[in-house]
Amino acid sequence: MHLIFQIPELILEGGIIAVIGYTIVFTALLILYYTFLYLGKVLAWNTRRRLAQAGKLSHQETEIEVTGEEAAAIALAIFLCRDLHDDESDVITIKRVSKVYSPWSSKIYGIHTFSR
Template structure:
């Protein structure tokens, strides 16, 4: 009874993985470039057709004023936002203290007792 041993070279498997990865990466980059170059203008054109509205310029937009919004109300809102933002951050000194920690010698963490083949 003969047994077939399938031997695959690790280097050839590495090349397969390399070329497969490169193919996936560059294919996805090409697809993304095509979508951004051709897909987005088509989607914007379809969006304009669906909304059936012309683009407005900033000068054409009318601002509606609210007579109930006074300067006092604006000052209160500004003060409250300022207080909220100033409370979020702790005031810390700019002094860093670095202390050296002395550890007792331990042979368990010593590099000289590493696993070596000493034959």
């Protein structure tokens, strides 16, 4: 017994488009992946080189990457240290105000003045 399974031409064509299309999408993102994988490495190498030239990087230190969490922790620490409070002189003085008169409770402006 022969089992003949014939795929309609249009579906076959669709299958070919699907395979090639999927491969192209994968290739595009694969190229982006490798580009940014190596770009990150090149930039890290460049940073390490500049730090070494400036004498800020010891030979033992190889890891210069900072995670987002560490960066957030450092930023919070700096904020708490510097920006949370105003700088104050800590000297509290009471100054006598030269103008002692204030009309806020003056009886001459009361409504009874105009009652007659």
